[in-house]
Amino acid sequence: MAARLAAIATAALVLGAGPARAAEVQVSPVIVSLSPTARSAIVLVRNQGQETVRFELQARSWTQSPAGEMLVEPTSDLAVYPPVLTLAPGEERNVRIGAITPFGAVEKTYRVFLQEMAPPETSEATAQVRVLSRIGLPIFLSPSKAVERTRLLDLVARAGKVTFRLVNEGTVHVRPTSVKLTGLGADGKTVFETDLPAWYVLPGGERIYEAVIPPEACASIQELEVSAALPRDVIRTKLAKPNACAP
Numbered sequence: 381m382a383a384r385l386a387a388i389a390t391a392a393l394v395l396g397a398g399p400a401r402a403a404e405v406q407v408s409p410v411i412v413s414l415s416p417t418a419r420s421a422i423v424l425v426r427n428q429g430q431e432t433v434r435f436e437l438q439a440r441s442w443t444q445s446p447a448g449e450m451l452v453e454p455t456s457d458l459a460v461y462p463p464v465l466t467l468a469p470g471e472e473r474n475v476r477i478g479a480i481t482p483f484g485a486v487e488k489t490y491r492v493f494l495q496e497m498a499p500p501e502t503s504e505a506t507a508q509v510r511v512l513s514r515i516g517l518p519i520f521l522s523p524s525k526a527v528e529r530t531r532l533l534d535l536v537a538r539a540g541k542v543t544f545r546l547v548n549e550g551t552v553h554v555r556p557t558s559v560k561l562t563g564l565g566a567d568g569k570t571v572f573e574t575d576l577p578a579w580y581v582l583p584g585g586e587r588i589y590e591a592v593i594p595p596e597a598c599a600s601i602q603e604l605e606v607s608a609a610l611p612r613d614v615i616r617t618k619l620a621k622p623n624a625c626a627p
Contacts, residue, residue: 403496403513404429405467412477412492415522420459420478423517425494427467434497435465435513437475442489442518446588448579452491457481458519460492479521487552487583488521518580523551530554530581532606532615537622540598542591544606544617548581555580556608561591563601563624572597578608598625 406426414421427433437460440452459478467473477492496512529550536543542561548554556578563571572594581587593601604619 403427403431403433405433405494405513405515407494407515407517411518411520413520413522414477414479416483420476423475423477423492424472425465425467425475426472427469430469431499432466432468434499435467435494436497437463437465438493438495439477439519440491440493442491442582444580444582444585444587446586448577448587450491455490457488458490458492464497465494477517477519481521483521483524485524485551487523487526489553489582490519490521491516492519493517520553523583525551527551528554528610528612530608530610530615532608532617535604535606535617535619537593537604537619537624539627540593540595540625542589542593542604542606542624544589545586546581546589546608547586548583551583553580553582554610556610558607558609559589560607561589562605562607563593563597564603564605565600566602571600593624 404427406428408424412421412423425435439455439458439460441455441457443451445451457480459480461476465473465475481488494513494515496514498512527550529548531547531549533545533547534543546556546559559576559578561574561576563573565571574591576589576591579587601624602621604622604624605616607614607616
């Protein structure tokens with residue numbers, strides 16, 4: 381899998397004003413999975429732009445808040461080489477990422493960031509706004525035994541709002557392709573349906589969701605259903621007669 385990435389996550393400005401410019405790079409693969417039998421992997425980085433670019437490579441441990449916010453901290457669990465990458469236009473280089481920490485019973489999760497470094501100041505650069513790219517690659521260290529166990533819990537409706545939890549009780553990450561909240565009427569037909577953010581839930585973690593029921597649909601809802609489409613299954617939970625409008 382390859383992806384073309386430009387100006388992701390972090391932007392920085394070079395002095396001056398004018399058109400914005402950003403690095404254009406292709407990275408393949410965009411997800412790295414390591415195991416005791418494959419402790420390192422190669423990531424190909426190609427400069428698709430018209431200027432030479434430089435990147436600093438940073439390894440970070442990766443956890444999440446219940447709201448789904450990515451939390452990262454410096455780590456020495458991974459070896460990344462080279463630590464600094466310079467690419468001329470059209471040039472491609474290999475980056476090696478390896479595990480130097482023991483594998484365990486639960487998957488370990490990291491991010492390797494390619495942080496673009498500011499170019500030397502030139503008369504042309506000072507006339508433009510420069511956006512510095514920050515590309516984050518998920519890195520997974522496989523557990524001794526992969527267990528997939530994801531649950532939808534604590535579905536509650538009150539005062540026009542719905543809350544629930546998507547909980548990962550397994551030993552590997554899950555990434556739903558969709559999370560939906562559906563309201564059904566007395567005839568079983570859909571009164572409303574809302575797509576909610578679907579992103580990684582790391583092992584032992586959870587994502588707390590909150591959604592608003594459309595006021596015009598609130599009184600006619602006889603059942604609420606939440607569904608999460610996982611790679612191997614679709615899980616659901618329901619709440620009958622939710623009285624969703626009640627305070």
